Structure formats: C-alpha cells, structure tokens
Amino acid sequence: MTERHLHWETIYQNKEFEACSWYQDIPKTSLELIATLELQKDAAIIDVGGGESYLTAFLDKKGFSQLSVLDISPTALKKSQKKMGGKAAKVTWIVSDVTHFETERHYDLWHDRATFHFLRDPEDITAYIATAGRRVRSGGYAIIGTFSPQGPTRCSGITIQQYSIDALAECFKADFDLIASQENSHQTPFDTKQAFSFCTFQRK
Secondary structure, three states: OOHHHHHHHHHHHHOOHHHOOOOOOOOHHHHHHHHHOOOOOOOEEEEEOOOOOOHHHHHHHOOOOEEEEEEOOHHHHHHHHHHHHHHHHHOEEEEOOHHHOOOOOOEEEEEEEOOHHHOOOHHHHHHHHHHHHHHEEEEEEEEEEEEOOOOOOEEOOEEOOOOOHHHHHHHHOOOEEEEEEEEEEEEOOOOOEEEEEEEEEEEO
C-alpha cells in the first residue's frame, strides 16, 4: 500500500462522512453542471475520487444507468455501496489511484470534485491529465472542481495545488476546450467556507 493509499484509507476508516470538510448532503453544483450538458440517460459517467459522495446516488435517481465511481480508498467505496443498498449493484466501483488508472472504457463524462488539486508531483499531474484525455470520448465532457487561489492551501493534512479558471484551462488545453466555468463557495460542516474553481471541458 502506497503512502497515498494509506493516508486516505486511514481517513475513511476513522472519520464519518458528515465530519469531513468536503461533505455535501446534496452535491448541488455538480448536479447543476451535469444538467447543463443534457446527457443521455445511458451516458457513461465516472466520478473520480467519488469516495462517499452522494453524487452517484443522485444520478441513479435521475435515471442514469452507466455509472462508475473511482476512489483510492476501498473503505470509502464500501461505505458508498452500503448507503446505496441494492442499487449499488448497478454501479461499477473501481479501487484505484487515478494516476495509475487503466481501462479500455471510454466515458461521456469525467467528473472530479476536489481530487485533482491533491496532486502536486508533476508526474502525477501529467498522468492524470493524460488519462482523462484518453478515457473521455471525442465530444465528451470533463467537469473539474478544485480549490481556487482564494481557497484553502491544505486539506486533510495535505498541501494542495490551487487553481484559477485560467490555470485549469491551461492544464487541460491539449485535449479539451473550456466551455463553461464558475467560482463558488462550499460551506463545510464546520461552518467555514472554501472557495472553488469549476471548469466544464469538452473533449476535442
């Protein structure tokens, strides 16, 4: 188990989701951004770093049938499966470090709220961007949300990489066109606020 695996396993084994700073009872921003894409219900959607997020459960309720969740922590995915009950069987659960994720599948939507900004090693960043470029089909989409320059510099004991809208667009410009963006604020369970940059990209 790598240091990164161990770090996230320890968090998910010892903290309740409601006590995590990224907790959302309703993933409002992500759902709104996905709705603007008007995807077909059989669109292949992957939530990268989905952990215990309720996004997949909400998308299932909306009728999406080809859902995948990738996370480095098997404990996080097991907790999500338990919460979804019988409906979890319809979801593809992938235990993987996204920087080493390999699949032959292509996705119509790559969604990531607050995973990319944890990568600081240039090789990891390059690997992530390359994987997204390979795995999102031509004409498909990627929604990436990170802490903005006005947001935190650390999260879960890790120094993160802040991104402005322009910086995110620069990172993904080789394979993706920026089609929408916004900055917003997430209120944590501790009544603090975190500033985010969200970009919606379309695969060239």
